[in-house]
Amino acid sequence: MDIEYQILNLYKTKQLDKCLKLCEVALQEKDNRMIEFVRMRAMTIQAKIVGNGYEEVEYYPQQDELVSTSVAKTPRPGTFFQRDTKTARNLETSYQKRTTATVRSRAGTNTAGARSMRTALHTASRMSRAATALTGGAPFTPGAPLSLRFLSKDDKLFTPASKTLFEYVYYVEGDVRKAMEVAFQAQKADDTSDWWWSFSLARCYFALGMHRHTEDCLRQALKQNKHISIYLRLVAMYVGLNQPISALEVCKQGLSVFHEYTPLLIEQARIHDQMGNSALAVKEYRMVALEDPSNMEAIANIAMYNFYNDQPEIALRYYRRLLATNPVGPEIYNNLGLCCLYCNQWDLTLPCFRQALYFSADPEIRSNIWFNLSHVALSTGDVTLAYRCLQVSLAIDSKNEASQHALHSLDARLRARKNVTT
Known part of the structure; x- marks a missing residue:
């Protein structure tokens, strides 16, 4: 069988590891742009799968105290995220509430701070992307440079291969500035206005912390095409700027185009949760649960809300639903044990905690x-x-x-x- 056909077959059947090994063997024998192109696509897909292609919204971004932003230090009440700081004084006042708290575990990212209702279930919180533009998947970075990146912009293959080259440099190599150069050259070479390039430049600007340029590119892309990724990136930008009102407005605009779309509803609920509007957040989570009955985060947050509002019987029903529809874990059994405790179901309390210890x-x-x-x-x-x-x-x-x-x-x-x- 021809080696090129084998590579294409492995790529189409999503056997990416075997495809990459075969590409490496084929490229040692001779240079082939088609094989290099398939190799770049396979490595980019792997980086996206590792990082989960969904556009992650950081509610607790890493901020440098020496960098000043245009956000007001003392915004009006109700227009910013209420981020409680841990001090020795409020630690004692919150101890009584902590006694009934569920399992709190680190998610391994900078978003693992105190998250009120989002600590209802560790597995309900979204893991941040492992291969972003700044941390770039180092395990996927090849040793030798690819000749495909040296295509001239006058070459006929430059425009079709430019998107693949951009995603390869952005996700795999993690070089944001080089990815921006590819995007600028592609925009000059391509006469048609493609919204994808404006969106890609916005991602680069966002990774570099240039929020105003990010907003301009996203607004321009939104004029060209109403795409869900643009709305999610706008929400991420406004959340990073601590402007939840603007983020909520973007969510409303997106929901007017994509009616009852689950990711936008979840972002809207999270924003209300971070602002301290628990009732509005639970209302949004209920809409998410209606659209997606297996959504773990929505069900866990509804259960948490009912638990802390002296309704452990209702919370018990939601946690049992999570236990039936999701992989078992210590968090679910721990929450079940606490609900059984406050429901006076003593015969089930200790078995639930025993299972929690078994899986922890x-x-x-x-x-x-x-x-x-x-x-x-x-x-x-x-x-x-x-x-x-x-x-x-x-x-x-x-x-x-x-x-x-x-x-x-x-x-x-x-x-x-x-x-x-x-």
């Missing part, structure tokens, strides 16, 4: 489960068992602040009891 592999998650077990022991009146559960929690994760405060207060209570008895 992260020390932080395991420590939080033992912290919740201490709360179960206190509910039954067994102070000694609660004390031991807190000790186990701190033995697993010594940085668990909730367990430290609980153990300190419980130790003080036991000492006071001994003094009274003596």
